[in-house]
Amino acid sequence: MAEPTQIAEIVSLTALTLHTRELVLRPTEYAIPFRPGQWVSLQLPIGDHPPLTRAYSLAEPPLPTGHLTLVFDHVPGGKGSSYLSSLKPGDRISLSGPYGHFVLPDPDSTNLLLIGRYSGLVPLRCMIRSLAREGPLPATTLIAQAPSPAEQLYHDEFLTLAESQPSFRYVPLVNEDPTNHATTVAAIKQVALNGRKVTPMIAGIKSFARPLRTFFMELGFDRKEVKLETYD
Ligand SMILES: Cc1cc2nc3c(=O)[nH]c(=O)nc-3n(C[C@H](O)[C@H](O)[C@H](O)COP(=O)(O)OP(=O)(O)OC[C@H]3O[C@@H](n4cnc5c(N)ncnc54)[C@H](O)[C@@H]3O)c2cc1C
Known part of the structure; x- marks a missing residue:
């Protein structure tokens, strides 16, 4: 059965890098319980045949406020x-969810x-924070x-976590071309x-994720x- 739609109010919209934004939403009708890795569907009042539906993963594990944190790149x-x-802030959009099976595996994995x-x-950031x-x-x-280099999302946060947690290894890579997998494959081979x-859990656009x-x-x-989890 489809999840019901409700109105959410924009709490904040903040730039994380030049081309990415963090959007915090407050569902106005009921809390949305979710598992890290899941996503919500936004029904946007635009396009040739509104609503235009777009999916966004949750970036922050559940909060006591019930606020939902999304992060997107401005295509x-x-x-x-x-x-x-x-x-x-104060604008309103329609939203439903949570959806998806891209969630953390059993604890013994x-x-x-x-x-x-x-x-x-x-x-992945949501899972790590959880x-x-x-x-x-x-x-x-x-x-x-x-x-x-300027678009390394959560770079400082992951560096800090890797310094404080010996069991967490962070391998940042920069590659303009999502279909060039050489450095990613080399990093995978090491592990x-x-x-x-x-x-393994892989997320991004298909041309990046599927060959991996x-x-x-x-x-x-x-x-x-x-x-x-593929985005396009
Ligand atoms: C399960 C799921 C979870 C998603 N979670 C996120 C998320 O957390 N953050 C996020 O930014 N997007 C996410 N997306 C993608 C999002 O739904 C939109 O497709 C994206 O924002 C582009 O929509 P648009 O209308 O701006 O671009 P469109 O006009 O639909 O253009 C899409 C084109 O932009 C390219 N592109 C560049 N970046 C992206 C991108 N991030 N996603 C899709 N296509 C892209 C594609 O190659 C495609 O050709 C998710 C999609 C799915 C299916």
Whole structure:
């Protein structure tokens, strides 16, 4: 059954980098319980046949206030992300959710290997913050690809976490071309080769995420063992 739609009020819209924005929403009717990695659907009053529906992953684990934190990159000419960039505190939009199965695996899953490109880091960041809330992180590697040094989302936060938590390894990579997988594959090999069992989770646009899943399958992983969240 489809989740009901409700109105949410914009609490804040903040730039994280030149091209990414954090949008905090307050659902006005009822709280939305969700698991880190899940997403909400926004129904935007724009486009040729409104509403224009767009999905956004939750960036922050559940908060006592019930506020929802989304982060998006402003796609040049993108209808949805341009509209969101124009919102002001107090504006209202329709939203439903939560949706999705891209969530943390069983606690006994070993060696999380989280791989994201740009706004694909959003659901992974939510998972990491949720794990960090519970205590020392289980063995976790984050391979984070950005399109440019200035667009490294959550870079300082991940560096700080890696300094304070020996079980968290942060591998930042910069690559303008999402289809160039050389450095990402090299980083994966360092973690996943020599029979080491890892639990891979990959998020981002298809041209980034799908070839990496194929690479894991070439390493001997079953397709279902490689969790994927694709954005386009
Ligand atoms: C489950 C799910 C979760 C998502 N979570 C997020 C999120 O947390 N943050 C976020 O920024 N987006 C997320 N998206 C993508 C989002 O729904 C929109 O597709 C995105 O904001 C672009 O919409 P637009 O109308 O601005 O661009 P459109 O006019 O629809 O143009 C899309 C084009 O922009 C390119 N592009 C560049 N960046 C993105 C991007 N991030 N997503 C999709 N296409 C992109 C694509 O190659 C595509 O050709 C998610 C999508 C799904 C399905």
